[in-house]
Amino acid sequence: MINSLKSVTIFICLIVFGYSHAQQVGKVIPSVKLKTLDGNFISTDDFNNDGKPIILDFWATWCKPCVNELNAIQEVYADWAKETGVKVIAVSIDDARTMATVAPFVNGKGWDYEIYLDPNSDLKRAMNVNMVPQTFVLNGKKEIVKHHSSYTPGSEEKLIEEVRKLIAGDTSKSN
Numbered sequence: 370m371i372n373s374l375k376s377v378t379i380f381i382c383l384i385v386f387g388y389s390h391a392q393q394v395g396k397v398i399p400s401v402k403l404k405t406l407d408g409n410f411i412s413t414d415d416f417n418n419d420g421k422p423i424i425l426d427f428w429a430t431w432c433k434p435c436v437n438e439l440n441a442i443q444e445v446y447a448d449w450a451k452e453t454g455v456k457v458i459a460v461s462i463d464d465a466r467t468m469a470t471v472a473p474f475v476n477g478k479g480w481d482y483e484i485y486l487d488p489n490s491d492l493k494r495a496m497n498v499n500m501v502p503q504t505f506v507l508n509g510k511k512e513i514v515k516h517h518s519s520y521t522p523g524s525e526e527k528l529i530e531e532v533r534k535l536i537a538g539d540t541s542k543s544n
Contacts, residue, residue, distance in 0.1 A: 397511050398425065399495040403460065403485040406472040411485065413492065413511075420509035421454035422532045426482075427493060427503040429463050430474045435502040438520035443480050445525065455532045457482040462493050462501060506531045 428435035506515040
């Protein structure tokens with residue numbers, strides 16, 4: 370009885386999680402202020418890639434799958450940018466205890482992404498990010514066209530395929 374109740378609860382949570390994210394497809398990312406690594410502030414309204422796609426990745430220094438995903442993307446990022454013009458923006462959800470380690474961590478990794486901090490979890494909350502990594506593909510109008518959570522090796526290939534579809538004009542908003 371308890372196991373079946375747990376199974377039903379997990380199933381309902383997955384449905385609600387999927388539904389809340391499906392609701393976001395087609396919506397423009399919310400307007401929120403984030404912190405730059407040098408302590409300034411930027412609004413998501415100022416995210417710009419000249420009408421080309423953006424990959425928005427939520428991550429944390431303590432999240433091994435997050436770091437693995439961003440490392441895997443870094444290996445092919447120059448090729449992706451050259452081919453599609455895509456830009457990666459990585460938003461750290463590190464809290465007050467670990468936020469000071471983000472800049473040195475990123476510098477040590479040599480990531481070529483725009484990196485921002487979400488110190489009050491405003492963007493995380495506004496985009497219903499419940500776990501990391503959580504990755505969104507945005508079209509040139511900053512509308513969400515695809516998203517996924519977690520990372521397994523090879524997931525980055527599915528990500529670039531979504532960007533390629535976007536570039537090719539496939540505007541279907543599958544989830």
